[in-house]
Amino acid sequence: MSRPEVPPLPLNIPGLRLMGQVLLLLVALFATQAQALPVYARQTGQNCLACHAGGQFPELTPYGRMFKMTGYTIGTRTEVPLSVMGVATDAFVANTNQGSVALANTDKNAQPVFAAGSVFLAGKISDNTGGFAQATYNNYDSQDPNGNSHGYLRSDNMDFRYADHLIDQERDLIYGVSLNNHPSVTDPWNTAAAWMQYVPAASTAAYQFADATTPFPQTAAPANTAGLTTYLFWNRHLYAEAGTYRTANGLLSLLSFNNTDAQTPHLAGGWNPYWRLAWSQEWGAHNLMVGASGMVAHLYDGNDTTSAANLGTARTSGLDMQYQYLLDPHTVTAQLVYNHQETQYSPATFAASPAAALTGVPAMDSTNLIRAKLSYVYEAKYGGSLAFFSSHGSANVQGLPDTKGYTWEAFFMPVQYVRVGLQFTGYQTYAGATTNYDGLGRSAGDNNTLMLYVWGAY
Amino acid sequence: MKKPLFLSALGLSLLAAGCANLQHSRNVADPAVPAKVLAEQVCSTCHGLDGNPVSPAFPRLAAQTPAYLTSQLNNFRGHGRSDPAGSEYMWGLSSHLTDEQIAGFAAYYAAQEAHRDPGAGKDAALLARGKDVFEKGVPEQNVMACATCHGPKAAGNDVFPRLAYQHADYIVKQLSVFQNTHGGRPGTPMAAIVFPLPEDAKEAVAAYLEAMPD
Numbered sequence: 001m002s003r004p005e006v007p008p009l010p011l012n013i014p015g016l017r018l019m020g021q022v023l024l025l026l027v028a029l030f031a032t033q034a035q036a037l038p039v040y041a042r043q044t045g046q047n048c049l050a051c052h053a054g055g056q057f058p059e060l061t062p063y064g065r066m067f068k069m070t071g072y073t074i075g076t077r078t079e080v081p082l083s084v085m086g087v088a089t090d091a092f093v094a095n096t097n098q099g100s101v102a103l104a105n106t107d108k109n110a111q112p113v114f115a116a117g118s119v120f121l122a123g124k125i126s127d128n129t130g131g132f133a134q135a136t137y138n139n140y141d142s143q144d145p146n147g148n149s150h151g152y153l154r155s156d157n158m159d160f161r162y163a164d165h166l167i168d169q170e171r172d173l174i175y176g177v178s179l180n181n182h183p184s185v186t187d188p189w190n191t192a193a194a195w196m197q198y199v200p201a202a203s204t205a206a207y208q209f210a211d212a213t214t215p216f217p218q219t220a221a222p223a224n225t226a227g228l229t230t231y232l233f234w235n236r237h238l239y240a241e242a243g244t245y246r247t248a249n250g251l252l253s254l255l256s257f258n259n260t261d262a263q264t265p266h267l268a269g270g271w272n273p274y275w276r277l278a279w280s281q282e283w284g285a286h287n288l289m290v291g292a293s294g295m296v297a298h299l300y301d302g303n304d305t306t307s308a309a310n311l312g313t314a315r316t317s318g319l320d321m322q323y324q325y326l327l328d329p330h331t332v333t334a335q336l337v338y339n340h341q342e343t344q345y346s347p348a349t350f351a352a353s354p355a356a357a358l359t360g361v362p363a364m365d366s367t368n369l370i371r372a373k374l375s376y377v378y379e380a381k382y383g384g385s386l387a388f389f390s391s392h393g394s395a396n397v398q399g400l401p402d403t404k405g406y407t408w409e410a411f412f413m414p415v416q417y418v419r420v421g422l423q424f425t426g427y428q429t430y431a432g433a434t435t436n437y438d439g440l441g442r443s444a445g446d447n448n449t450l451m452l453y454v455w456g457a458y
Numbered sequence: 459m460k461k462p463l464f465l466s467a468l469g470l471s472l473l474a475a476g477c478a479n480l481q482h483s484r485n486v487a488d489p490a491v492p493a494k495v496l497a498e499q500v501c502s503t504c505h506g507l508d509g510n511p512v513s514p515a516f517p518r519l520a521a522q523t524p525a526y527l528t529s530q531l532n533n534f535r536g537h538g539r540s541d542p543a544g545s546e547y548m549w550g551l552s553s554h555l556t557d558e559q560i561a562g563f564a565a566y567y568a569a570q571e572a573h574r575d576p577g578a579g580k581d582a583a584l585l586a587r588g589k590d591v592f593e594k595g596v597p598e599q600n601v602m603a604c605a606t607c608h609g610p611k612a613a614g615n616d617v618f619p620r621l622a623y624q625h626a627d628y629i630v631k632q633l634s635v636f637q638n639t640h641g642g643r644p645g646t647p648m649a650a651i652v653f654p655l656p657e658d659a660k661e662a663v664a665a666y667l668e669a670m671p672d
Contacts, residue, residue, distance in 0.1 A: 044486075045550010062513070066503045074500055076487035076554065127479040164482055167498045167507060282512045284577070285627075327515050327627060328543065 038417065038457050039083040040067070043075035043123050048416045053324055054331030054377030055416055057199050057457075058190060061326055062287055065188035069174045069233050071163030072130030078123050085457035086117035087200040091207045095446035098438065105208055107147075114139050115202060115453075118156060131160040135257055155224055155257035157185045157194065174233040179226070181248060181255035183219035183274045186229055186241060189289050191320035191335045192276075193217040196371065198387075198409065198423065200455045209447040211407040211425045215369050215391035217339035220297035220314035221245045221272050222265050226252040229274065239278040245297065246270040261303050268298035268311055278320075285327035291320050301346050312346035331377040339369040345397050353397045367393030367401045384410045400432025405444070419455045424448070487554035493562025500551065501563070509570040514625035515543075520570035526619040527564040529645060531555065538644045541635040572623045579669025588666025591659045599654040604663060612667055617645075622670040629664035 041048055044067075049055040051064030060068065067074050090113070096106040118136040125131065134156035141152040163176030184192040193216065201212030221227075229243025247266050248256035256264040278291030294317040301310040318339040325332040343365050350356055350363035368391065375385035386408045393401040405428050411421035430444035431437045437444060483491045484499045498507060501519075505511045509520030519527065533539035534552040555563075579585055592612070595603040607618040614620030621629065633655065636648040643649075652660075 041550075045553055047546035050547050063503050070484060070499075074484040074486075074503075075550070076485055124485075127483040127485060164479075165484075165499055166482075167502060169507070172507070285513050285515060326513070328631070 038085075039078055039081055039120060039122050040072065040075075042078050043072075045075065049380045053326060053333055054375075054383060055380040055413055056331070056375065056377055056383055056411075058195055059333060059375075060188060060190060061324070062282060066174075068188050069163065069176065069231070070165050071124075071128060071161035071176055072122065072132060073124045073127060073163065075124060077125065081121055081123040083120040083122065083457060084117065085120075085200075085455065087115050087453055087455045089113060089115045089200075089202050089207065089451055089453045091202060091210055091449055091451040093207075093209055093446075094448040095442070098442055099440035103442075108140070108207070115207075116200075119153075128164055129160075129162050131158075133158045133160070152258065154259055155181060155255060157182055157223070158255055159185055172235050175231065177228070177230050178243070179228055179255075181226060182223040183221050183225070183227060183245060183295055184276070184293065185223075186231065187276060187293075188233075188239065189278065189291065189320070189322050190333075191217075191289075191291075191322045191337050192293070193219045193316075193318075193339070194223070196335065196337060196373075198385075198407065200419075200453055202451055202453075207449065207451065209425060209427070209449040210451050211387070211409075211423060214389050214405065214407065214425060215367075215371070215401070215403055216389075217318055217320075217337050217369060217371065218316055218341050219274065219293075220295035220316045220341070221267060221274075221299065224248055224256040224259055224263075225265050225267055225272075226255045227274065231276075236282065237280055239276070239280065239291070241274075241276040243274050244270060245272045245274060264303070266300040266303050266305050268300065268305070272297040285325055287324050287326075289320075289322045293318050293320070301349055307348075309348045309351075310346050312349060313344040315342045315344075316340065329379040331375075331380070331383075333373070333375045335371075335373045337369070337371045339371070340366065341369075341393075342366045343398070350397060355397050361396050363397065365394045365396050365398045365401075367391055367398075380416070381413050382411075383413070384408070395432070402429055402432040403427065404429040417457045419453075421453050421455070423451045423453070425451075486551050489554075489556045489559065491559075493559045494566055496559065497563060497566050504547070509567045510573045511625075514627040516625075517628045518572060518624050519567040521572035521613075522567050522620050523614040523616060523618070524561075524564035524568045525616045526614065527567055528560055529617055531560045531563060533644060535560070539642070541632070541639065541642045543631070544643075572620070574623045574670065575625070575668060578623075578626070579665070579671070581665065584662050584665045585669060585671075587659070588662035588664070591655075591663040592666055596655060596659055599656065601655050601659075602651060604667075612670055621667045624664075624667055626661070626664035626668040629667055630660050633660045633664070 040051065051061055051067055053059045053061050092110050093106060096103050096109050116136055116138045118134050121133045123130060135153050136156040137151055137153040139151040140149045142150055144150060159178055159180040161176050161178045163174060166173045178186045180186055182194050185194040187195065190196060197216055198211045202210040225245045226248040227243050227245040229241050231241035233239050245267060248264055274295040276291065276293040278289050280287065280289045296315050298311060298313050304310050316339065318337060320337045323334040345363045355361040371389045373385055373387040375383065377383035388406050390404040391401050405426050407423060407425045409421055409423040411419050413419045426448045427444040428434065430447055435443040480491055481495060482499060483495060485491055486496060486500060504516040505519050510518055530539065531552055534544060534548040535555055537549055592604045595601045608621050609615050612620065612622040633652050635642050636652050
């Protein structure tokens with residue numbers, strides 16, 4: 001296998017000036033409102049780094065995990081339980097040509113854009129209830145037939161909980177129930193499928209090769225579904241969670257907010273089970289989690305739930321591990337995930353694929369993914385990370401999923417609600433090949449992407 | 459469909475909001491919640507149920523003197539103590555505490571038994587140097603002996619805090635706070651006392667205090 005070519009670093013970055021101005025504006029805004037914290041910080045009165053390791057979102061500290069597991073109820077109810085965040089990005093794909101024409105979805109390449117913003121309704125409701133509800137405005141959500149992008153505000157992660165904590169000299173047990181819209185969004189560790197992604201992520205189609213679109217762990221059912229899970233955390237060691245998911249429609253349509261019926265994933269019935277087990281150990285400034293999780297989901301191809309020909313089944317299982325060292329001024333995190341997915345295609349999907357004409361090809365595919373990440377933050381201000389991903393699988397119906405590469409990132413947080421970062425994703429293999437993966441001469445290294453971002457929250 | 463959904467969510471929220479659970483509450487702004495409940499439900503998350511935290515990022519509170527605990531919680535509540543770790547974690551949590559709750563915390567932690575970190579005191583040479591600093595001070599730098607105020611076994615005395623078994627990392631950092639900030643920790647003569655204390659002496663005395671032989 002040949003090494004991918006590393007693209008030249010752009011010396012004259014056109015978006016730098018704009019992004020610098022955005023950064024200065026954000027710093028000025030937040031510097032004058034030092035007491036105005038995002039909603040959980042307002043609720044507890046604490047600094048972000050109490051809950052987020054080294055201030056890097058969304059990774060949680062042991063205290064942050066306890067805050068989440070006890071239903072977001074530590075502190076006092078805020079009068080305005082709202083927060084907002086926004087991210088501006090500029091990205092550079094190594095080669096935007098495909099054969100003799102421009103590669104699709106690269107019209108925003110090397111242009112600074114306001115990528116996305118979120119609004120959060122979150123916090124303590126009562127002594128036992130609290131929540132986290134995020135809706136995200138994606139400025140490049142979709143394109144019309146003329147190729148113009150349109151932005152939409154849609155549901156993002158949601159998690160509403162009831163929790164209690166039984167603690168005395170004899171026992172320490174947290175238990176709770178969550179109504180949520182994304183399998184594993186309830187998980188306290190950031191190796192869970194819903195949380196391992198680099199944040200902030202690029203959102204535009206032009207940035208299709210940035211880290212956010214590299215292989216990440218999956219659960220059998222996607223986001224914007226409706227789940228009811230119950231969990232416990234015993235003696236700060238054993239975490240167990242189980243629940244089931246269904247379509248987020250009818251009274252549960254809030255969990256798929258502003259998605260049309262066609263955009264909302266349709267699950268068969270109410271039994272699409274999700275489970276999770278983890279063991280956590282803390283010693284000194286170190287903590288370690290080793291866990292496993294899995295899910296089975298029966299998913300329709302579209303929103304026609306009347307025909308069994310549209311119904312397929314996905315199964316996921318995985319092992320994950322996270323280590324943290326947290327002692328000012330150092331924050332170290334190591335994450336390792338193995339994720340296995342089996343997809344049994346619906347009869348309709350299989351019949352429409354070229355595989356149907358072949359003999360002995362099963363109507364299913366499997367994919368294995370290994371993903372690892374090591375990060376370090378100094379003084380909750382200066383940070384960096386290095387991640388590795390490798391997916392490998394069968395190609396009976398899906399295209400070859402084999403994609404392998406790495407991402408590194410360096411970031412700076414001038415104040416706790418602002419982060420500016422530089423992220424690079426390099427590919428060694430893409431869609432099963434190192435060179436000419438598309439038949440038009442593109443090599444995996446052509447997808448290497450450098451991304452600059454400015455992120456802020458309030 | 460949307461309106462009934464919104465109304466039912468609102469109704470559930472209001473219903474839930476009206477439910478108080480004083481014996482398991484994590485509401486640090488409710489004067490009706492006893493200090494013991496908050497110690498169990500909130501403080502234990504970092505400081506441990508009995509004031510013996512696992513992580514050295516958080517100070518050991520077990521067996522601490524009630525007068526010192528009261529003074530520090532008052533300082534956090536009034537924003538008088540402004541060292542970074544203290545303000546980042548403690549200002550918000552303490553801002554609505556009542557005097558009665560603060561007295562309750564002081565009594566709760568003072569009554570707990572302090573535990574020595576099993577990994578403490580491995581470096582004999584460092585301990586010997588630390589013992590020397592603790593018991594005799596650093597005469598050439600005009601630093602007085604710690605034992606003078608904190609007691610021969612660092613068990614504390616009224617407003618002079620207990621230091622025995624305290625995490626060495628916490629002690630080193632607080633000594634640096636005394637040395638490097640003006641008014642970061644009010645109501646203590648420590649800034650003047652430890653200002654000339656050399657770096658190696660700080661680490662040695664912190665290691666000795668963390669191990670504090672019987």
